[in-house]
Amino acid sequence: MLALAPFAGIGHFLGQEFTRNAALAGGAIAVAAGMVGYFLVVRAQVFTGDALGHAAFTGALAALAAGLDVHVGLFAGTILVALLLGALGPRGRADDVVIGSVFAWLLGLGVLFLSLYTTSSSTGDSRAGITVLFGSIFGLSGHATVLAVLTCLGVVLVLTGIARPLLFASFDEAVASARGIPVRALGTALLVLVAVTAAEAAPAVGALQLLGLLTGPAATALLLTRRPFRALALSGAVALVEVWLGLALAYAAPSLPPTFAIMAVIVAGYGAARVANRAGRRAEV
Amino acid sequence: MLGTLPGPLALASPHLSWNVVADVRDMFRYPFMVNAFRAGTAVAVLSAVVGWFMVLRRQAFVGHTLAIVGFPGAAAAAWLGAPPALGYFAACLLCALVIAALSGRGAGGDDRGEPAIIGLAQAAALATGYLFISLYHGNLEGTNALLFGSFLGVTTGQVVALTVVAVVCVAAVATIGRPLMFASIDPGTALARGIPVGALSVGFLLLLGAAAAGASQITGSLLVFALLVLPPATARRFTLRPGLGIVLAVALGLTVTWVGLTLAYYTTYPIGFWVTSLAFGLYVVVHAVHAVAHRGRHRPLPEVAP
Numbered sequence: 001m002l003a004l005a006p007f008a009g010i011g012h013f014l015g016q017e018f019t020r021n022a023a024l025a026g027g028a029i030a031v032a033a034g035m036v037g038y039f040l041v042v043r044a045q046v047f048t049g050d051a052l053g054h055a056a057f058t059g060a061l062a063a064l065a066a067g068l069d070v071h072v073g074l075f076a077g078t079i080l081v082a083l084l085l086g087a088l089g090p091r092g093r094a095d096d097v098v099i100g101s102v103f104a105w106l107l108g109l110g111v112l113f114l115s116l117y118t119t120s121s122s123t124g125d126s127r128a129g130i131t132v133l134f135g136s137i138f139g140l141s142g143h144a145t146v147l148a149v150l151t152c153l154g155v156v157l158v159l160t161g162i163a164r165p166l167l168f169a170s171f172d173e174a175v176a177s178a179r180g181i182p183v184r185a186l187g188t189a190l191l192v193l194v195a196v197t198a199a200e201a202a203p204a205v206g207a208l209q210l211l212g213l214l215t216g217p218a219a220t221a222l223l224l225t226r227r228p229f230r231a232l233a234l235s236g237a238v239a240l241v242e243v244w245l246g247l248a249l250a251y252a253a254p255s256l257p258p259t260f261a262i263m264a265v266i267v268a269g270y271g272a273a274r275v276a277n278r279a280g281r282r283a284e285v
Numbered sequence: 286m287l288g289t290l291p292g293p294l295a296l297a298s299p300h301l302s303w304n305v306v307a308d309v310r311d312m313f314r315y316p317f318m319v320n321a322f323r324a325g326t327a328v329a330v331l332s333a334v335v336g337w338f339m340v341l342r343r344q345a346f347v348g349h350t351l352a353i354v355g356f357p358g359a360a361a362a363a364w365l366g367a368p369p370a371l372g373y374f375a376a377c378l379l380c381a382l383v384i385a386a387l388s389g390r391g392a393g394g395d396d397r398g399e400p401a402i403i404g405l406a407q408a409a410a411l412a413t414g415y416l417f418i419s420l421y422h423g424n425l426e427g428t429n430a431l432l433f434g435s436f437l438g439v440t441t442g443q444v445v446a447l448t449v450v451a452v453v454c455v456a457a458v459a460t461i462g463r464p465l466m467f468a469s470i471d472p473g474t475a476l477a478r479g480i481p482v483g484a485l486s487v488g489f490l491l492l493l494g495a496a497a498a499g500a501s502q503i504t505g506s507l508l509v510f511a512l513l514v515l516p517p518a519t520a521r522r523f524t525l526r527p528g529l530g531i532v533l534a535v536a537l538g539l540t541v542t543w544v545g546l547t548l549a550y551y552t553t554y555p556i557g558f559w560v561t562s563l564a565f566g567l568y569v570v571v572h573a574v575h576a577v578a579h580r581g582r583h584r585p586l587p588e589v590a591p
Contacts, residue, residue, distance in 0.1 A: 046400040047346045050407070054507075097518045100345040101568055104510035108561025111433045111508070115555050133432070134415045206415075208353075212408025219401035257419050263412035270405060 013251055021145040022137045022204075022258070026243045028152035029201045030213065034239025035159055036194045037214035038221065038232050043170045043190075046215055047096050048085055051103040052195050053210040055081035056202035058110035060132045065117040070132075071147070074202055078195035081106065086188035135206030137247070137258045144203070151200050155193050156236070162189060167228050205243075209259050216266035217242060223273040242266050312550055321436040321503075323444045325542040328500045331451040332512035333520075333538035334458050335496035337531045338489060340517045342469045345510075346400060347384060347490070350407045352497040352509035354380040357414030359431050359501070364421040369431070370446055373498040380406070381494035385487040433557040434505030436546055447499050454495050457488070465489060466527055503542075508557045512538055515564035522571045537567060 013019050040049045059077020060070050081102070088098055131139075140148070159166075169176040169183045177183045194214070201210050217239035221231045246262030253261070312318050339348045358376020359369040387402060418428050458465075468475040468482045476482045500509040516537035520530045545560035552559075 041401045044400060046404045047349075050346075050349070050404065096343060096345040097340055097514060100349060100510050100514045101518055101565060104508065104515060105561050105565035107433075107507050108511065108558045108565070111555050111561075112558035114429070114433075115553070115558070119553065134411075206411075208411045209408045211404045212412070215401040215404035216408070219405060222401075255420070257412070257415050260412040260416040263409045267405065267409050270402075 013248065017142070018138050018140070019247070019251060021140045021142060022247055023244060025140050025145040025148040025204055026137055026247055026262075027240050028149040029197070029204055030217075030239040030243035031236040032152035032155040032159075032197045033201055033210070033213040034217040034221075034236040035156060035232060036190065036197050037216075037218040037239070038235040039159075039166060039170060039190055040194065040214055041218040041222065042228075043187075045191075046211070047099050048191065049194055049198070049214045050211050051085065051099050051106070052078050052081060052191070052198040053202065053207045054103045054106050054110070055195070056198045056210070057132050057207035058106045058113065059199070060202060060207070061110050061113035061117060065113040070203065071199070074199035075196065078199045079192055082191035082195035083188065086184075086191050132202060133206055133208050134257065135202070135204050135209065135259045137204045138250075140204060148200050148204065151196060155197055158189075159193055162186060163229070163232060166190060167232075171228070205262060206259050209263055212263050212266055213239060213243070216263075216270055220266075220270045220273040223270075223277040238269060242269050308551075309547075312547065317437055317439065318546075318550060320439040320441060320444050321546055322543065324439045324447050325436070325503055325546055326539060327444070327447040327451040328503050329512055329516075329538035329542040330535050331454055331496045332500045332509070333516045333534040334455050334531055335492050336513040336538075337517040337520065337527075337534045338458070338465060338469065339493055340514060340521060341466075342489070344493070345514055346403060348493055348497060348513050349510060350384070350403050350410075351377050351380055351490075351494045352501055352506055352513070353407050354410045355498050355501040355509075356431055356506035357410050357417060358498075359506070360414040360417035360421065360428075363431075364417045370443055370498075370502060373501050374450075374495065376410075377494035377498035377501075378491060380410070381490040382487075385490045430505065432505045432507050433555060434501075434503055434508055434560075436503060436549060436556050439503075443502065447502065450495055450499050454492050457492060461485060461488060462527070503556075504560055505557055508561055511557075511561040511564045512542070515561075515568050516541065519564075519568045519571050522575050537564075541567070 014023065037049070040046055055077045056074050059073040059075070061073070062077065063070050063073025066073075085099065085102070088102075165176070165181050166186050166189075168179075169181055169186050173183055197214075198207075198210055201213065205213055218231075218235045220238050221235035225231050225234060242265045243262055246265040247258060249265065250256050250258035250261035256264075313322075336348070339345060354376050355373040358372035358374075360372070361376075362369050362372025384403065384406075414431075464475070464480045465485050465488075467478075468480055468485045472482050496513065497509050500512050504511055517530070517534040519537055520534035523533055524530050541560055541563045545556055545563055548554075548559045548563075549556040
């Protein structure tokens with residue numbers, strides 16, 4: 001029915017509070033994740049982003065097990081791990097074995113908190129772990145939406161502010177360092193921004209699929225343009241469009257989990273960009 | 286597959302005494318614990334052997350992705366009514382081939398996007414797994430078991446299958462071990478000497494897929510890393526010699542698995558927590574001791590060309 005009347009469908013979609021919240025929060029998270037994700041991809045720090053998603057899972061469940069607000073655990077968990085990974089590696093970049101080791105244990109801790117939460121407290125809900133892992137974007141409250149929008153706005157503003165030196169430091173670390181750019185501090189600042197984004201994104205798109213939102217749009221943008229600032233902006237824009245399309249798809253087909261719909265759109269977008277990129281290269285030759 | 290279900294444990298009401306022999310005998314009265322130990326042993330050996338090469342080749346991210354891909358495989362198997370082991374192996378081996386094909390084509394070109402592709406594949410795999418779970422309308426304890434592992438309800442058939450896979454894979458590693466080692470450390474020279482570097486790399490990805498699929502059945506898709514990366518990474522702190530290092534990694538993996546299973550049996554906390562915490566604890570302690578012992582004379586691990 002919705003497919004037959006797209007405009008009525010959009011009106012219907014925006015007419016309800018839970019879908020409006022999902023569109024607002026999801027859009028804000030998408031822009032922030034797309035932009036920080038661009039830096040993760042060009043700096044080859046995708047694995048670090050993965051670890052921060054896992055930290056969000058453990059943090060959220062630790063807060064639940066301790067009876068605290070989930071957001072406290074999310075932010076504390078991700079920012080602590082970001083600072084730890086920044087401190088462990090040389091020049092703010094940790095070795096992949098170190099990252100793997102840290103996050104294997106983080107997940108193990110998450111399982112412990114999950115079992116503590118589900119077995120000890122009477123309010124414990126065995127769905128809690130699944131919700132944090134896979135997200136529930138249609139379950140966001142108005143309060144959570146406002147928080148998500150404001151946080152992501154902050155992330156985008158700070159990132160835009162440090163974008164120029166950070167790009168320099170990412171593409172030519174040695175020269176940037178010689179020019180007096182604080183390479184290490186910038187690297188850590190980026191990880192903290194990723195951490196904040198991960199903490200906001202985990203309850204919405206899920207701690208596990210967060211990685212797709214961080215890397216998919218960025219990889220797509222890198223296929224479409226070579227110019228750094230354009231790619232940065234494009235990555236945010238692609239993420240925004242893909243999340244909204246995914247939400248619309250999930251709304252039109254309720255048997256699809258929203259996160260799956262979003263991931264499917266991201267994968268399709270990447271595939272399309274790859275085809276366009278190849279066609280463009282052939283045209284050049 | 287059951288989750289952290291109290292059923293058989295509640296009947297057994299296990300508690301540790303100071304008599305270790307009696308405790309172990311008490312634990313082994315239950316066939317499900319015997320099976321768990323057999324399966325855990327096979328998986329620990331396989332993961333340590335393959336994981337040692339994975340750490341050497343710096344393919345930890347690929348290993349993690351292969352492990353994650355097992356989750357949609359097992360979820361699809363549950364949805365279709367097939368045994369989960371089949372789903373794990375099919376998905377992991379298929380993904381190994383896909384990664385091999387994609388990275389082979391991208392060779393020489395722009396490889397900066399490659400980790401991004403792996404990351405995207407991983408997230409997409411997890412989302413697909415969740416789709417199968419929601420189609421299956423399965424119980425959520427089952428989902429937790431797929432993600433975080435379960436040592437209850439390991440069947441004898443599963444033990445046999447895991448043992449066969451472990452024996453075949455370890456034999457394969459033993460056969461290709463020497464050229465693989467050469468190709469991992471210095472691919473350029475190896476290629477010049479006529480060693481089939483590309484074929485070895487595909488073969489190793491398949492072995493990694495098999496190891497990840499096997500380990501997933503005990504530790505769950507998300508915690509495979511505890512057995513795949515931590516014991517070899519710890520072993521590499523002691524020795525860089527391949528034979529000794531692999532033996533040490535196997536010993537560490539077995540210790541972690543056996544002690545983890547015992548602790549999970551005697552406490553209410555899940556197996557995934559114990560195995561990861563023990564493995565990580567060993568890793569941290571060994572690194573800390575090494576750092577203190579070698580303070581002043583810095584001796585970095587030899588770099589391996591990516």
